[in-house]
Amino acid sequence: MKFKVEVRTIILENYDTGILPHMLVSIGCLLFVFHIIGAKISNDCGHAESRRTFHNMMMCFIVLLAAMSIVLIAGGSMCFAHRNFLGDAFKKGLLSSMKLYKENETVKEMIDRTQLEFRCCGSTSYKDWFEVSWINGEDINMEHPDVQSNLKHGNYYGDDVPFSCCRINSSRPCIFHKWLIIILLRHLQTSINEAIEEGDPEGGGDAYCFSQAPCYTIL
Incomplete structure (x- = not known):
């Protein structure tokens, strides 16, 4: 999450990930360790010869796991609150960045x-x-x-x-401001080719987008 956000800090306004990513990673590591210990305790309690030694630790483990669950819920709540904070920062930042689109x-x-x-x-x-x-x-x-x-x-x-x-999977062509430039360049290119083929490179030639199109222009 921290990496995904930080690579886009240029279009985020007044946003800081804070301690949340570190907190989540720490909780994950602690839970991993606790569950390994819990697996060890549970396994040893399953054998009569080792049960006496480890069964008293079972209650301590349950209490610690319950405490970690509360911390995990708190981390989840922080993520939910952070989502709104991130959304606002992204909305404001993107609007500000759009004004720099043509300059930066x-x-x-x-x-x-x-x-x-x-x-x-x-x-x-x-x-x-x-x-x-x-x-x-x-x-x-x-x-x-x-x-x-x-x-x-x-x-x-x-x-x-x-x-x-533009949507890549759109069934219709995507029109934006350079589309007109492409059409005009295509007309210019075909007109030059037609003039060369007619033996008069400096003269006018038929211009078109597609050779089978019904409309022609003389350039």
């Missing part, structure tokens, strides 16, 4: 990895990305009318999400 490569990588691993999108929902300017201005045409209409204080706010929000 380390934060971007961690958010993408987290969304892909846990198949999630945003902090509470995918709409959280609509409130964040997460697209770098260098990746889009800032002079385009559609882009201009979504500019606020010089930053672009769109209704799309990063690629890591």
Whole structure:
């Protein structure tokens, strides 16, 4: 648990694992030792020749085991309470980290990895990305009318999400802001190929996404 949390501290806000992981490991080790001792006592009490020596230890062992059970319940309660604390830290931290998505490569990588691993999108929902300017201005045409209409204080706010929000097993294509770029690049590539094949590399050529598609564009 400590390892899983600490590798994501960059997207957690005001969170500290504290003594909980050490406490749980300690309880586990103690229970392991106690049960070995209990097995020894129980085995020796099963034989008449050794019963007299170990049967008085049985009550002490039961008391110690009951005490350990109380500690174990306390550890479980701490885990339950810690879950809510971790959830709040993750929610606030992810919202803050999303604002750094386009500027900090380390934060971007961690958010993408987290969304892909846990198949999630945003902090509470995918709409959280609509409130964040997460697209770098260098990746889009800032002079385009559609882009201009979504500019606020010089930053672009769109209704799309990063690629890591896409579901791998989805039966439909996942659309995000770079999808349009892929289509345009495909049109440019096919247009260049068509122009070369027609013997006029500097001229225009038919552009398309798929050769069997009914719509063509001259570029």
